[in-house]
Amino acid sequence: MRVVTAAEMRQIDQTAIKQHGIPGIVLMENAGLRVVEVIEGILGDVRDQVFSIIVGKGNNGGDGLVVARHLLNRGAQVKVLLMADPADFQGDARVNLNIWQNMGQPVYQVNQVNGINIIKVALLNTSMVIDALYGTGFHGVVNEKVGRIIELINDSHIPVVAVDIPSGLEADTGQVNGPCIKADHTVTFGLPKIGLVVEPGASYTGQLHIVDISLPRALTEAGHLQKYLLTGETVARWLPPRQSTGHKGTYGRVLVVAGSRGMVGAARLTTRGTLRAGAGLVTLALPAGLQPVAAASLDEAMSLALPETPEGTLAIGAAGVILETCRQVDVLALGPGLSTHPETAAMVKSLLPELEVPTVLDADALNALVGDVDMLGEAKAPLIITPHPGEMARLLDLQVAEVQENRIDLALAAARKWRVVVVLKGARTIVASPNGNIYINPTGNPGMATGGSGDALTGIIAGLLGQGLNPEQAAAAGVYLHGRAGDLAAEQLGQVSLLAGDIISFLPDVFKELENSFVPVR
Ligand SMILES: NC(=O)C1=CN([C@@H]2O[C@H](COP(=O)(O)OP(=O)(O)OC[C@H]3O[C@@H](n4cnc5c(N)ncnc54)[C@H](O)[C@@H]3O)[C@@H](O)[C@H]2O)[C@@H](O)CC1
Ligand SMILES: [K+]
Known part of the structure; x- marks a missing residue:
């Protein structure tokens, strides 16, 4: 199976959107739905389960908001914990934040002074954490505050499902340069990113689920010089x-x-x-x-x-x-x-x-x-x-x-x-x-x-x-x-x-x- 860098994945997403005319919001909807399916595969019925979803301002956060909506519709209790001001959300992530708020659902801003305490309280009553903080757009090291939040989540030993890639992990190299979510499961979209399948990244990824978000097959199979995960x-x-x-x-x-x-x-x-x-x-x-x-x-x-x-x-x-x-x-x-x-x-x-x-x-x-x-x-x-x-x-x-x-x-x-x-x-x-x-x-x-x-x-x-x-x-x-x-x-x-x-x-x-x-x- 082919594996890709963040740039190669972005190229595939962009070609699907621009040349095939699949709207980005459709890809995001599919991505979120697939994550919910994997969650149901792990937990069974999600009704009355309590989820804390950590949401960043990029498209990874947008996926997280789709997950939040579908879990809520299936009867779960969902806490959306935003790592950014609502005003900073743009594009498809903005659309999904609007939908969430139009449904009358609250968001908790954990980027503010008392953010750590909000997370601590949320984790006291959480069946599963969904990590939709950073995806393939992440590079470098998380800041100190995010680092503390990641450590709180890791130390809680609550099961974590990472959306696309555990936050803190470099998609291209698998390097972890500071705090990084230690996921039990990672649901990645379209094709596995290199960082998920090489060490040390593989150890943070947990069980890897590679899901289809309707990217045209010709795109995911294209190219002649390739990187492959052996199967x-x-x-x-x-x-x-x-x-x-x-x-x-x-x-x-x-x-x-x-x-x-x-x-x-x-x-x-x-x-x-x-x-x-x-x-x-x-x-x-x-x-x-x-x-x-x-x-x-x-x-x-x-x-x-x-x-x-x-x-x-x-x-x-x-x-x-x-x-x-x-x-x-x-x-x-x-x-x-x-x-x-x-x-x-x-x-x-x-x-x-x-x-x-x-x-x-x-x-x-x-x-x-x-x-x-x-x-x-x-x-x-x-x-x-x-x-x-x-x-x-x-x-x-x-x-x-x-x-x-x-x-x-x-x-x-x-x-x-x-x-x-x-x-x-x-x-x-x-x-x-x-x-x-x-x-x-x-x-x-x-x-x-x-x-x-x-x-x-x-x-x-x-x-x-x-x-x-x-x-x-x-x-x-x-x-x-x-x-x-x-x-x-x-x-x-x-x-x-x-x-x-x-x-x-x-x-x-x-x-x-x-x-x-x-x-x-x-
Ligand atoms: N249309 C698409 O391209 C699709 C994208 N998808 C999702 O979108 C993700 C990629 O989205 P984006 O490119 O918006 O990026 P991300 O959502 O991965 O996040 C990047 C955000 O984190 C910030 N960031 C990067 N490094 C940082 C650091 N060291 N400290 C603090 N902040 C940092 C960036 O400025 C940016 O705001 C994928 O992983 C996937 O989850 C999916 O929704 C499928 C479709
Ligand atoms: K993530």
């Missing part, structure tokens, strides 16, 4: 159906180059991830001394012993064998657990310009490039890189905090600069493609922050590449499936005890889930 439906469409005539070669031959003394588990997890993602034939190549122990626990994969250093890591001579083997495979996964041994890093750097098969570069393969990272842009092979924020910071010579504050922009800049697909891991993993497409992944949970989780992901992406997904799709589908498997594993096992191997074990359930809910079209 199971999209991923299911990309997955190739198993053919009755298929054989091992149909589903891809994958070479996994991973592991070193002390990190043989990384190699095994990557290999098992590749197999469980559906690859036809998988070979694990690793330092010769580790081959017996790796092979002993991997019945379904082949193994290949590579030249090793005295420390049990890949030696420079491994490059030739890897390149030779690459002639017989469709995909390479390179990096998990290789170690930062200088000779191994040199081996990775000698290999990279020679590669021709689509390759997933992870972990120590990326660490090997630090200081020489523009090599990525000169590679012949289609590449997917899967850095976590620390690795991304090292690649770009930035602080981790800088990476985390600019996840989408940096992932896209790196993808374009090096012409690689970038998978920037962490909560709400970002996949950026050199053609400008961005995918935000909603699956996954903190239980997956455990050793080996990234190795499993590398394996899964390689397995999907083997089955013919293009690098952009393989990366995006891989992060979705990996996160969803982690979510199913956490439901059964809890987040605390979750192991990387569990993620792989739950992959079959995810594939079944996708098969059962969607009919792949391909």
Whole structure:
């Protein structure tokens, strides 16, 4: 599903109004009605429930006034708390304030001296707060008074439904620069805004409801370079159906180059991830001394012993064998657990310009490039890189905090600069493609922050590449499936005890889930 910036949403609204002739007041009416429907879905009958609606002077406040009217008509008690002078309301918001007042309903002005007390009293008897203070027009930080009101609401623990976006949240970045409404539900109009689906914004959004306000479909689907929220439906469409005539070669031959003394588990997890993602034939190549122990626990994969250093890591001579083997495979996964041994890093750097098969570069393969990272842009092979924020910071010579504050922009800049697909891991993993497409992944949970989780992901992406997904799709589908498997594993096992191997074990359930809910079209 496409996600948008505030400016893109405004453009869509304006085109609907000006070119399609849908009056803005109709969009606002639809928006308010949809919020009421979501409220009824949460509470059931709203009769005799008490609502406090915090209303700002912009169109978001206008939506709130529509909500107020329909709740009142359905028998609820509604308190409208205005954060502006009635005289400041304009346009469609003005129309809806007039209607409310023409109905003989009072408004309470909380922008005045005793505003805090008015809110305190209102909250003493409120079943639900509706946040219609700021929408996509908000930028920066709320003022001190609004900040106190937001904190009062958050501290009250009364359920909050945010209209379009929680007030205090930046729609484009998901950044929260001061007090921000912590919503239990957010009802957003037309398309999800980026800030609702990336962290920290996603944590303030609560359950996200994306509702139709009658924007023409041609507008919400338009454009070619897009940002998308990954959904199971999209991923299911990309997955190739198993053919009755298929054989091992149909589903891809994958070479996994991973592991070193002390990190043989990384190699095994990557290999098992590749197999469980559906690859036809998988070979694990690793330092010769580790081959017996790796092979002993991997019945379904082949193994290949590579030249090793005295420390049990890949030696420079491994490059030739890897390149030779690459002639017989469709995909390479390179990096998990290789170690930062200088000779191994040199081996990775000698290999990279020679590669021709689509390759997933992870972990120590990326660490090997630090200081020489523009090599990525000169590679012949289609590449997917899967850095976590620390690795991304090292690649770009930035602080981790800088990476985390600019996840989408940096992932896209790196993808374009090096012409690689970038998978920037962490909560709400970002996949950026050199053609400008961005995918935000909603699956996954903190239980997956455990050793080996990234190795499993590398394996899964390689397995999907083997089955013919293009690098952009393989990366995006891989992060979705990996996160969803982690979510199913956490439901059964809890987040605390979750192991990387569990993620792989739950992959079959995810594939079944996708098969059962969607009919792949391909
Ligand atoms: N026709 C449309 O464009 C539609 C808009 N809709 C609603 O309209 C919203 C956007 O409306 P607007 O563009 O009027 O803006 P908002 O209603 O989001 O609010 C912006 C208001 O907050 C003020 N503001 C911005 N940053 C501030 C800060 N840091 N501190 C204090 N005040 C600040 C602005 O000056 C402006 O008055 C959407 O989120 C949505 O809820 C919907 O009604 C659907 C149709
Ligand atoms: K809001």
